[in-house]
Amino acid sequence: MRIARWTKNGEVGEGFVIDERVVSFPDGQTVADILAGGLDAAHAAFARVGTEPGTALEEVRLLAPLVPAAVRDFVAFEEHVEGVSASVDGRSEVVPEWYQAPTFYFTNPHTILGPGEPVSPPVTERLDFELEVAVVLGSAPGIGDANLTAGQAASRIFGYTIMNDWSARDIQSREMKVKLGPAKGKDFGTSLGPWIVTADELAPYLDDDGFLAVRAEVWVNSELVGEDLVSNMGWPFAELVAYASRNARVVPGDVLGSGTVGNGGCLGELWGRGSAIAPLREGDVVRMVVEGIGELAATVGTPVTAPALPAARPRSRARRRS
Incomplete structure (x- = not known):
């Protein structure tokens, strides 16, 4: 099984990539839900939706396949x-x-x-x-x-x-x-x-x-x-x-x-x-x-210039306030 996240028309989908189509998980489940359930949950979800037509893979934009913990x-x-x-x-x-x-x-x-x-x-x-x-x-x-x-x-x-x-x-x-x-x-x-x-x-x-x-x-x-x-x-x-x-x-x-x-x-x-x-x-x-x-x-995109920060300041290492 291939597990993915994608976007189409501003909406995020999560589910399976099957051949050249994407099919959403059943019951609105997310990748996080499937991972929490383990491989058994993934196989159970696939059994429910694996034959659905879904959406052509070329019609969606793939996202990172999960939001990592x-x-x-x-x-x-x-x-x-x-x-x-x-x-x-x-x-x-x-x-x-x-x-x-x-x-x-x-x-x-x-x-x-x-x-x-x-x-x-x-x-x-x-x-x-x-x-x-x-x-x-x-x-x-x-x-x-x-x-x-x-x-x-x-x-x-x-x-x-x-x-x-x-x-x-x-x-x-x-x-x-x-x-x-x-x-x-x-x-x-x-x-x-x-x-x-x-x-x-x-x-x-x-x-x-x-x-x-x-x-x-x-x-x-x-x-x-x-x-x-x-x-x-x-x-x-x-x-x-x-x-x-x-x-x-x-x-x-x-x-x-x-x-x-x-x-x-x-x-x-x-x-x-x-x-x-x-x-x-x-x-x-x-x-x-x-x-x-x-x-x-x-x-590789355009490099981003971040705001400058000063170097460390030499300090007296005093142990008490003056």
Whole structure:
């Protein structure tokens, strides 16, 4: 099943993409309702409306397939870490701590972009994309929200979507020198789509170790820039979910990105490997294609100049008021 949100004539619809048409969920249900009910609810809803005529897909504009409860983005590809680290300080390095646990950061759930929706970046000289696959969590009978095992976490994976973690590398680099972040180098836009493909549809692509062996590609202005197998991750998705749940809750509607695939999954990796490929500029089109899921494309829009803020003021560090 493919789960989507769309708009037509100013009205938002939520439901299934079936062949080349969209069909609304029964009883006015939303994507959030279906995720809260889990895959069983999705199959029950499909059984009720799957034969309805719906609306031609070409007559609607797809939106981001959900309004995320939270967005975590991991860094699960060793090859990506090797390349990007070299682009920062000229030295390719994967620190020992990377192998110990699947690190992630939280990004902004309020700047989610849908298919074809242009990104409006900050003023930056090093705009980049990041090709990722993300899991969307749902509920599962008898499975809680915290301290999940990998097996329990697997049952919480409702489906998969494509994720583009837009990145202003110059801003990100400055921020991370403070040993915190990324923040403003990332949180201006994350593209998701074109829909959620349910986990049962992609189960045939899982290898014997639980990794999702689908091909992922990214194209910039019709030029193939990067390609990789998603199964080259250091951890399968279920283990990412389990780690996210440690001493914390994961809930239906949470989105967990794989992190950038290797072999050109972002420009930063290519820069680290000596490529002279140019940063993204206004008007560039970034198109991502993932086997079994679909295609997600967007155009780089006009950079937005934000109001200036002053630098930190040197202060006396007085402990008492004068």
